[in-house]
Amino acid sequence: MASRNKIENDIDTDVVIVGAGVIGLEMTILLNDLGVKTFTIARHRGTAPAPRAHITNMRTMEIFRDMNIEKVISEVLVPLKDLGSAWIGTSLTGLELGRYSSYGAGDEQFTHYALSSPCKMESTPQNHMEGVMLKRARETAADIRFFTELVSIEQSPDGVLARVRDRGSQVEYRVHACYAVGADAGRSTVAEQLGFGFTGKPGLMSMISSWLEMDLEKYTSSQPACLWWRMQAGNEYWVGSGLLLCIRPWNEWTLQWQYDPTQGEPDTSDEAIIEYARNTLGVHDPDLKFRVKRVTKWQEYSWSSDTQILVQLSTTQLLSLLVYATQYCSMSRRKHPGAFLLHAWLEYKKCRILILDVLQYGKFGLIVGIGGQSWVSAAAKLRRELEVELPVHSIVKRCVYDDVLNEWTGRQEINDYGAQLVRPDRYIAWRCSDRHSDPYQALRSALYSILDRDIL
Numbered sequence: 001m002a003s004r005n006k007i008e009n010d011i012d013t014d015v016v017i018v019g020a021g022v023i024g025l026e027m028t029i030l031l032n033d034l035g036v037k038t039f040t041i042a043r044h045r046g047t048a049p050a051p052r053a054h055i056t057n058m059r060t061m062e063i064f065r066d067m068n069i070e071k072v073i074s075e076v077l078v079p080l081k082d083l084g085s086a087w088i089g090t091s092l093t094g095l096e097l098g099r100y101s102s103y104g105a106g107d108e109q110f111t112h113y114a115l116s117s118p119c120k121m122e123s124t125p126q127n128h129m130e131g132v133m134l135k136r137a138r139e140t141a142a143d144i145r146f147f148t149e150l151v152s153i154e155q156s157p158d159g160v161l162a163r164v165r166d167r168g169s170q171v172e173y174r175v176h177a178c179y180a181v182g183a184d185a186g187r188s189t190v191a192e193q194l195g196f197g198f199t200g201k202p203g204l205m206s207m208i209s210s211w212l213e214m215d216l217e218k219y220t221s222s223q224p225a226c227l228w229w230r231m232q233a234g235n236e237y238w239v240g241s242g243l244l245l246c247i248r249p250w251n252e253w254t255l256q257w258q259y260d261p262t263q264g265e266p267d268t269s270d271e272a273i274i275e276y277a278r279n280t281l282g283v284h285d286p287d288l289k290f291r292v293k294r295v296t297k298w299q300e301y302s303w304s305s306d307t308q309i310l311v312q313l314s315t316t317q318l319l320s321l322l323v324y325a326t327q328y329c330s331m332s333r334r335k336h337p338g339a340f341l342l343h344a345w346l347e348y349k350k351c352r353i354l355i356l357d358v359l360q361y362g363k364f365g366l367i368v369g370i371g372g373q374s375w376v377s378a379a380a381k382l383r384r385e386l387e388v389e390l391p392v393h394s395i396v397k398r399c400v401y402d403d404v405l406n407e408w409t410g411r412q413e414i415n416d417y418g419a420q421l422v423r424p425d426r427y428i429a430w431r432c433s434d435r436h437s438d439p440y441q442a443l444r445s446a447l448y449s450i451l452d453r454d455i456l
């Protein structure tokens with residue numbers, strides 16, 4: 001067992017976060033915004049150096065909104081509605097095999113997506129996204145150290161003890177924390193050292209990703225698409241013929257393709273990459289200039305861990321935060337406990353307001369209807385008893401939050417006397433569809449269970 005005896009240069013923190021990619025930075029921002037002290041390390045010198053992942057779903061955009069970076073992110077993104085579809089063909093100059101509307105850009109998808117979220121699907125190249133997130137993280141009290149790697153991590157009697165190394169100076173020091181978050185991606189040292197198993201398959205595909213500047217306007221702008229799937233007869237790999245992703249219309253792209261490592265490692269010189277691009281895209285215009293910005297080889301994994309929370313967190317704040325950080329956008333219209341809060345526009349003091357801004361991130365909230373007075377009294381009693389913030393929101397026509405458009409009431413399965421408890425991550429925690437004979441006991445039992453407290 002690790003000891004908590006401090007030595008010089010030891011760091012004491014609430015949460016040690018290993019990794020400063022999208023997940024690590026997101027955790028850093030959200031935890032610091034909640035007043036939780038963090039210490040974040042990353043073995044690389046900085047954030048993602050290339051566009052990598054870029055399709056950003058609406059729920060992620062909602063999280064950016066909560067982090068107050070939605071506006072800055074919007075300055076570096078390309079709206080997916082302008083890249084309306086995905087295209088399949090033998091080459092850019094060859095036969096088009098098909099096209100489909102994607103990511104909510106098609107007219108038939110538009111309403112469905114708009115009903116699910118106030119935010120839009122966007123294309124945010126990861127290098128830009130992480131740059132914005134890092135700036136925002138640094139505006140909090142966060143301590144973030146790049147070029148610093150995790151050497152070891154173990155459970156200590158009162159938390160976690162990590163040993164980390166500054167890769168520049170080679171100096172090692174210890175970090176004492178109450179909790180640890182392993183945001184160190186697929187080949188996680190945290191998961192390995194703490195014995196968390198993964199299921200799935202490693203090395204599903206070996207890929208080359210090349211980030212290129214090439215002006216393809218005359219081949220692509222008349223049929224805007226974000227993904228250009230190349231399919232060539234005889235190539236058995238899924239993306240073997242080359243998947244072209246539009247980073248910035250129409251001159252910044254990534255071209256990805258699969259290779260078989262048993263046949264030897266491919267040539268990744270600029271000349272080889274440009275030749276591959278010319279051939280695979282079918283563009284032989286001698287005036288077309290290519291610039292290779294970066295080439296990366298990577299492997300596709302199919303990994304999942306049963307234990308996403310690597311060191312058990314016990315405070316409500318942290319637990320809700322983790323679920324929040326790993327959520328993804330479900331387009332369903334579910335409204336039972338376990339589902340995400342339905343999106344709706346309401347009116348408050350004659351101004352339009354989003355339900356997302358009524359049920360604020362980081363706080364529980366109880367939604368009641370016009371006959372919800374008994375729930376209001378129960379919530380007041382429980383606020384004092386549990387010392388948790390539990391605001392009550394009346395949402396229905398002509399109540400405090402006026403459901404003028406019937407967007408909320410019309411889609412609910414609870415009546416005027418029922419109540420819905422929303423978790424700090426905006427998932428429905430519990431609901432009572434009608435009046436209850438003992439609202440205090442009903443709500444109390446739900447809250448004690450969610451907070452994992454023993455009812456005395």
Ligand SMILES: Cc1cc2nc3c(=O)[nH]c(=O)nc-3n(C[C@H](O)[C@H](O)[C@H](O)COP(=O)(O)OP(=O)(O)OC[C@H]3O[C@@H](n4cnc5c(N)ncnc54)[C@H](O)[C@@H]3O)c2cc1C
Pocket residue numbers: 018019020021022023024041042043044052053054126148149150183184185186189209296297298
């Ligand atoms: C070339 C490339 C192209 C990609 N293209 C796409 C794409 O087109 N679409 C898509 O959806 N996804 C793509 N991905 C995948 C996408 O980038 C990842 O899913 C995403 O980055 C995962 O985010 P993350 O925060 O979990 O991990 P990462 O972004 O991988 O970050 C991991 C962090 O952990 C740190 N770290 C790792 N080990 C240690 C250690 N021992 N000590 C300290 N720090 C450590 C790293 O320094 C880094 O900061 C691509 C990935 C690559 C590499």
